[in-house]
Structures are given as structure tokens and as C-alpha cells.
Amino acid sequence: MIDQVWSSSVARYIGIFGLYIVYLLIGSSIFDAIENPSVHNRIQLLEQGRNRFLRENPCLDRDSVDSYVDEVLEIMGHSNVTRPSYITWLFFASTLVTTIGYGQVPPLSYGSKAFAICFCTLGVPFTLILLKTITEKLMDMTSQFLEYLNRRLGHLYRPVHIRLLHAVLITTTCVLLVFLLPAAVFSAVEPEWTFLDSLYYSYMTVTTIGVVDVLPSSRIQNVEAEAVYKIFVLRKCVRCF
Amino acid sequence: MIDQVWSSSVARYIGIFGLYIVYLLIGSSIFDAIENPSVHNRIQLLEQGRNRFLRENPCLDRDSVDSYVDEVLEIMGHSNVTRPSYITWLFFASTLVTTIGYGQVPPLSYGSKAFAICFCTLGVPFTLILLKTITEKLMDMTSQFLEYLNRRLGHLYRPVHIRLLHAVLITTTCVLLVFLLPAAVFSAVEPEWTFLDSLYYSYMTVTTIGVVDVLPSSRIQNVEAEAVYKIFVLRKCVRCF
Numbered sequence: 001m002i003d004q005v006w007s008s009s010v011a012r013y014i015g016i017f018g019l020y021i022v023y024l025l026i027g028s029s030i031f032d033a034i035e036n037p038s039v040h041n042r043i044q045l046l047e048q049g050r051n052r053f054l055r056e057n058p059c060l061d062r063d064s065v066d067s068y069v070d071e072v073l074e075i076m077g078h079s080n081v082t083r084p085s086y087i088t089w090l091f092f093a094s095t096l097v098t099t100i101g102y103g104q105v106p107p108l109s110y111g112s113k114a115f116a117i118c119f120c121t122l123g124v125p126f127t128l129i130l131l132k133t134i135t136e137k138l139m140d141m142t143s144q145f146l147e148y149l150n151r152r153l154g155h156l157y158r159p160v161h162i163r164l165l166h167a168v169l170i171t172t173t174c175v176l177l178v179f180l181l182p183a184a185v186f187s188a189v190e191p192e193w194t195f196l197d198s199l200y201y202s203y204m205t206v207t208t209i210g211v212v213d214v215l216p217s218s219r220i221q222n223v224e225a226e227a228v229y230k231i232f233v234l235r236k237c238v239r240c241f
Numbered sequence: 242m243i244d245q246v247w248s249s250s251v252a253r254y255i256g257i258f259g260l261y262i263v264y265l266l267i268g269s270s271i272f273d274a275i276e277n278p279s280v281h282n283r284i285q286l287l288e289q290g291r292n293r294f295l296r297e298n299p300c301l302d303r304d305s306v307d308s309y310v311d312e313v314l315e316i317m318g319h320s321n322v323t324r325p326s327y328i329t330w331l332f333f334a335s336t337l338v339t340t341i342g343y344g345q346v347p348p349l350s351y352g353s354k355a356f357a358i359c360f361c362t363l364g365v366p367f368t369l370i371l372l373k374t375i376t377e378k379l380m381d382m383t384s385q386f387l388e389y390l391n392r393r394l395g396h397l398y399r400p401v402h403i404r405l406l407h408a409v410l411i412t413t414t415c416v417l418l419v420f421l422l423p424a425a426v427f428s429a430v431e432p433e434w435t436f437l438d439s440l441y442y443s444y445m446t447v448t449t450i451g452v453v454d455v456l457p458s459s460r461i462q463n464v465e466a467e468a469v470y471k472i473f474v475l476r477k478c479v480r481c482f
Contacts, residue, residue: 045316053309059300068294072310073317075286077347092452099450103344106318106454113441120448200354207361209340210451211333213347 013133020130024097027119028089031112038108039083077213091215097123100210142170178206190216254374261371265338268360269330272353279349280324318454332456338364341451383411419447431457 050069054060084092084105092105097120107113146166153162179202186198193201193216204212291310295301325333325346333346338361348354387407394403420443427439434442434457445453 042316046313049309049312049316053305056305057298057301060298064294064297068290069310069313071290072287072313075283075290076314076317077349096450096452099340099448101342101344101445101450101452103342103452106452108318108454110435110437113437116452117441117444120444120450124448124450194351196351196354200358203358203361204342207340207365208449209337209342209361209365211337211342211344211347211357213349 013137016130016133020126023123023126024090024093027093027097027123028086030115030119031089031093031107032084032086034109034112034115035084035089035107038112042108043083093119093123095210096120097127099124099208100205101208102210102212102215104212104215142166145170179203186216254378257371257374261367264364264367265331265334268334268338268364269327271356271360272330272334272348273325273327275350275352275356276330276348277324279353283349284324334360334364336451337361338368339449340365341446341449343451343453343456345453345456383407386411420444427457 046069050062050065053065054062088105095102096116107116146163149162149166150159153165157165179199182202183195183198186201187193187195190198201212201216204210287310291303291306294306295303329346336343337357348357387404390403390407391400394406398406420440423443424436424439427442428434428436431439442453442457445451
């Protein structure tokens with residue numbers, strides 16, 4: 001009987017999580033398809049501008065203009081002019097539905113703006129359902145941990161003190177797992193990020209504020225950092241419910 | 242007696258709202274002060290880069306380089322190189338604490354990153370308290386409206402139908418006030434925004450996702466649009482609770 005309940009609840013988790021992944025994959029494919037012409041258009045505009053600038057100033061060579069523009073964009077915190085990859089759109093779709101929204105890759109075309117509205121109208125509640133499911137599981141685990149503490153320490157301390165100890169342990173674990181550990185991983189994985197950069201990025205992600213100057217791997221292509229980000233998204237549930 | 246209760250509740254609202262405004266004003270002054278050297282530094286880096294580019298290519302004149310850089314930054318959706326005004330920081334502070342976080346003005350210095358973490362740790366819960374207060378008021382009003390409908394239509398329709406009518410009316414009013422009306426105001430106030438641009442901006446603000454390509458008045462200085470934005474922030478409560 002317990003086995004049946006357990007396996008049906010596991011099936012439910014796998015089902016919801018699988019559907020969610022499929023939803024994100026379909027969404028990012030659509031963003032990729034819709035935005036392709038707009039990104040192409042932006043690159044074409046940049047090329048037309050450069051060619052006109054080169055024609056007007058014949059002494060210039062193409063490489064020196066390109067490296068100057070790269071320098072300006074890097075100073076402005078805007079380093080990627082290239083076409084976003086599929087992974088970028090997947091990342092983008094997941095930041096939309098979790099309401100983090102870093103905004104470094106805003107949709108350019110009307111099609112993708114309209115699609116973003118539809119995608120989020122279904123996707124944000126879907127994320128909340130997923131996070132609620134995970135949070136219920138986590139809340140169960142914390143209650144079980146309190147019971148365990150009561151069993152082990154009940155004959156030594158008063159209930160109010162055990163509750164206090166429980167609260168301190170849970171809070172410390174959350175701060176460690178949600179802010180400090182991801183920050184440590186980021187500062188190890190991203191060569192240019194200091195610990196404060198990484199802590200700031202973790203904080204802005206977990207609180208869904210999403211105001212960051214650079215994204216992980218935006219300067220260097222680094223797939224591990226994207227994986228770490230996914231952990232952040234799941235951790236967000238701790239705050240949400 | 243009722244007068245006393247009413248005036249104490251009004252005093253409470255004014256008190257919380259006043260404190261909140263003071264909190265935002267202090268926060269934006271600190272951001273303004275801390276970020277000033279970093280923004281100055283960014284402008285200096287851009288100038289040094291331009292001067293080196295001009296030295297290396299003596300045929301160029303300063304104006305043509307500047308207008309080319311402006312063109313590139315405009316294509317990249319990055320139009321303001323100038324030092325952000327105090328109003329920009331106030332706008333920024335309020336987007337942080339509401340977790341909207343447009344991210345067009347990310348903090349550059351370590352000081353302001355550290356301050357942003359502290360500012361939000363207190364400011365996000367403070368915003369939630371403010372929104373909770375407003376939402377309680379709005380919920381009261383919708384309950385009173387249901388009672389009114391029951392009194393007026395109770396002898397004509399069954400309770401379940403009156404509840405349905407109530408739900409439809411409230412939803413329509415919310416969609417109108419939260420999405421369509423602000424979108425109409427924005428497309429009227431911002432000459433370059435179509436209705437879909439404005440609807441997209443309203444949607445991304447109210448859902449606190451905050452992925453937008455341009456902010457109101459980022460191209461033209463337009464104070465009305467900032468005022469309209471404040472209405473959005475207050476409306477957010479409808480979604481939050």
C-alpha cells in the first residue's frame with residue numbers, strides 16, 4: 001500500500017517535470033525560429049553601418065573598426081553580437097517562466113513578443129505548480145527532521161529550544177545551498193568573476209530580480225555554468241512558498 | 242468608533258507608504274553616490290578608446306566616430322551612454338524591490354552590488370508588506386461588490402450565477418486596468434511604441450519578469466511615462482496575493 005502511494009507520487013513528479021522540460025524545449029525552439037530573422041536583421045544592420053563607415057573613411061581597415069566596436073560593446077557590458085544559440089533560447093525561456101528575466105537577450109520581433117506573452121501566461125503558473133510540488137516535498141523533509149530532533153533530544157531540551165535549533169539549522173542550510181555554495185561554484189567556474197560577483201548573481205537569480213551585468217559564460221562558452229544555473233532555478237522554491 | 246477605526250487604518254496606510262517612499266529615496270541616493278565613480282570610469286574608458294582609435298587612424302574626425310558608435314549602440318538596443326540621473330536610480334531602486342529588475346542599468350561597482358543585496362533583503366519583504374496591505378483593501382472591495390450584487394440581483398438569479406457574473410466582471414476589470422489601459426497610455430505617450438510594444442512592456446512589468454528591449458523615455462526624456470510606471474508597480478499586488 002505504502003509502496004503504491006510512493007510510486008504513484010514519484011510517477012507524478014516525473015510526469016510534471018517531464019512535461020515542464022518538453023514545454024521549455026518547445027518554447028525555446030519557437031523563440032529560436034521566430035527570432036532568427038530579427039537577429040539576422042540586426043547583424044545585417046551592423047554590417048551595413050560598418051560598410052558605410054568604411055566607405056566614408058577609406059583610410060580605415062575592417063579589422064580595426066571591428067576591434068574598436070568590440071571594445072565599445074565590451075565596455076557597455078554588451079559582448080555578444082552573434083546569433084544566440086539554441087541553448088541561449090532554452091536559458092532565456094526558463095528565465096521567463098521563473099520571472100527571473102535577466103533581459104540580456106530581449107526579444108526583438110513582434111512575433112516573439114506576442115509569443116512571450118502567451119508562453120509566460122501558461123508557463124509562469126506551470127512553474128509555480130512545479131515549485132509547489134517540490135516545496136511540499138521539502139516541507140515534508142523539514143517536518144520529518146523536526147520530529148527526528150524531538151525524538152533524539154526531547155529528553156534533554158524543552159520543545160521551544162528544539163524548534164529554535166531546527167530553525168537555525170534549516171536557515172543555515174538554505175543560505176549555504178542557495179547562496180554560498182552556488183557562489184563558490186560560479187567563482188570557480190567563471191575565471192573573471194570574483195566571489196562577490198558570484199554571490200550577487202546567485203542573489204539576483206534566487207530572488208527573481210534578475211539585474212545582472214553579465215551572464216555566466218557570456219564571454220566564454222562554458223556549459224557547466226548553465227547546469228549550475230538550473231540548480232538555482234529549482235532552489236527558488238524555497239523562497240516562493 | 243467607526244471613524245476612529247477608519248482614521249487609524251488610513252494613518253497606517255499613509256505611514257507604511259511614506260516609509261516606503263523614504264526607503265526608496267535613501268536607496269536611490271546611495272546608488273547614485275556609489276555608482277557615480279563607476280559610470281564616470283565607463284565614460285572615461287569609452288573616451289580613451291575613441292582617442293586611441295583616432296590616433297591610430299588620423300584620417301578620422303571625432304564626430305563621425307561618435308555618430309558611428311551611437312548607431313552601433315542604437316542597433317544593439319543600448320542608447321544611453323550618459324551618466325544615469327537621480328530619477329533613473331529611483332526607478333532602478335523600485336524595480337529592484339518589486340523584483341521586476343529590467344536590468345538596463347545594472348550596477349557596475351562592487352560597492353553597489355553589495356548595497357543592492359542589502360537593499361533588497363530589506364526592501365523586497367517591505368514591498369510585500371505594502372502590497373499585502375493594498376491587496377487586503379482591494380479584496381475587501383471585491384467582497385463588498387459581491388454583497389452588493391447579491392442584494393440587487395438575489396431575487397432574480399441563483400447565487401452560483403451571481404458569483405460567476407462577479408468573477409467575470411472582476412477579471413475583465415483587472416485585465417483592463419492592469420494590461421490594456423496602461424498599454425494604451427504607453428502607446429500614446431511613447432511616440433515610437435506600437436500597441437504591442439506597450440502591451441508587452443505592461444505584461445513584462447506586471448508579471449515581474451522584466452525582459453524588455455527598451456524602457457519608457459530611454460530615448461526621449463518623458464516624465465509622464467515614469468508616473469504611469471508607478472501605477473503598474475501598485476497593480477502588481479493583484480497578481481501577488
